[in-house]
Amino acid sequence: MVLVEGKIGDKTYREPFSKGILSKSLIRSEIDPAKSYEIAVEIEKYYVDNNIEVVKIEDLIEHVTDRLNEEDPKLAKKYYKWKEIRRSEDPLIILIGGASGIGTSSISFELANKLGIKNMLSTDMIREVMRKIVSKELCPTLFESSYTAAESLSTPAPPEFDKTLLGFKDHVNTVSVGLTGVIERAIKEGISIVIEGVHIVPGFIDEELLKRNNVHMFVLSLSDEEIHKSRFYSRCRQLWARRPLKRYLKHFNDIRKTHDYIIGEAKNHDVCVIENIDVNATIDTMIETIIEKQTNTQKQEALQTL
Ligand SMILES: Nc1ncnc2c1ncn2[C@@H]1O[C@H](COP(=O)(O)OP(=O)(O)O)[C@@H](O)[C@H]1O
Numbered sequence: 319m320v321l322v323e324g325k326i327g328d329k330t331y332r333e334p335f336s337k338g339i340l341s342k343s344l345i346r347s348e349i350d351p352a353k354s355y356e357i358a359v360e361i362e363k364y365y366v367d368n369n370i371e372v373v374k375i376e377d378l379i380e381h382v383t384d385r386l387n388e389e390d391p392k393l394a395k396k397y398y399k400w401k402e403i404r405r406s407e408d409p410l411i412i413l414i415g416g417a418s419g420i421g422t423s424s425i426s427f428e429l430a431n432k433l434g435i436k437n438m439l440s441t442d443m444i445r446e447v448m449r450k451i452v453s454k455e456l457c458p459t460l461f462e463s464s465y466t467a468a469e470s471l472s473t474p475a476p477p478e479f480d481k482t483l484l485g486f487k488d489h490v491n492t493v494s495v496g497l498t499g500v501i502e503r504a505i506k507e508g509i510s511i512v513i514e515g516v517h518i519v520p521g522f523i524d525e526e527l528l529k530r531n532n533v534h535m536f537v538l539s540l541s542d543e544e545i546h547k548s549r550f551y552s553r554c555r556q557l558w559a560r561r562p563l564k565r566y567l568k569h570f571n572d573i574r575k576t577h578d579y580i581i582g583e584a585k586n587h588d589v590c591v592i593e594n595i596d597v598n599a600t601i602d603t604m605i606e607t608i609i610e611k612q613t614n615t616q617k618q619e620a621l622q623t624l
């Protein structure tokens with residue numbers, strides 16, 4: 319039997335080589351399923367034929383990358399990059415924000431899948447839990463949508479302020495308390511997670527948490543309003559969709575206001591903004607940005623030890 323040897327923290331583990339696990343990770347790297355299995359079988363055969371009983375995970379990744387290079391160097395590069403991210407010892411905490419309908423849940427699902435992250439949470443769910451804890455009288459905007467929160471502001475908005483945004487900020491501020499709890503818990507427990515939703519707004523989350531090399535924040539944008547609007551049409555066509563298209567179209571101008579505000583705050587706080595036109599391009603930019611932050615932190619840590 320061939321064993322794969324890896325490390326979690328300072329502990330070494332060994333597990334049997336699994337063609338299923340390897341081929342699944344190749345499928346995630348956009349390799350055809352039949353080809354993925356064929357490569358996994360071939361690689362196992364190589365170890366068996368050469369009497370290699372234990373293979374280090376880093377060597378296995380190099381081996382797979384070399385093999386993929388023969389198929390398609392672009393795929394090999396992608397596979398290697400994704401593995402590089404997952405080899406990091408710290409849990410990955412990825413936050414994806416953006417206005418309603420911009421694509422945060424779709425992108426979060428794709429990214430978690432590509433990186434093999436098993437935990438995903440939407441801030442709408444955090445909000446739902448908070449609604450069971452806090453009363454409507456105490457926190458009326460929590461019971462609204464982010465773009466209608468202004469309708470429940472307990473004090474009238476001063477004329478010099480935009481009412482929609484005042485409501486939005488109040489709503490986000492409250493949900494950010496629950497969101498921060500989830501991030502802190504994930505860090506404490508060492509759980510990798512992708513969290514997405516309209517409540518992930520730069521400036522509302524503790525900067526100290528965001529500075530950590532394993533916490534990555536992204537904001538999605540769509541500068542073309544018509545493309546943004548079309549996303550609500552495509553969302554309501556999905557069989558499981560329960561949210562009425564009419565409601566989002568009615569509030570579209572307010573949703574756009576929240577969109578522009580989130581982008582402005584992302585720029586103010588140096589958070590990566592990605593124009594979410596093409597799913598693959600969005601995911602690639604995220605992966606590049608995560609690697610860049612990890613590499614920069616490693617360089618800084620190395621300099622500090624000099
Ligand atoms: N990059 C994209 N290209 C095309 N359609 C997309 C993209 N991202 C999301 N969508 C589609 O847009 C709709 C809204 O996306 P969704 O992820 O539900 O948005 P959000 O969670 O931000 O409200 C869905 O039908 C989704 O499939």
Ligand SMILES: O=C(O)[C@@H](COP(=O)(O)O)OP(=O)(O)O
Nearest residue numbers: 417418419442462463464465516
């Ligand atoms: O509050 C909001 O902006 C949306 C966010 O959800 P997404 O559209 O981002 O999924 O929730 P709603 O109250 O419409 O169910």
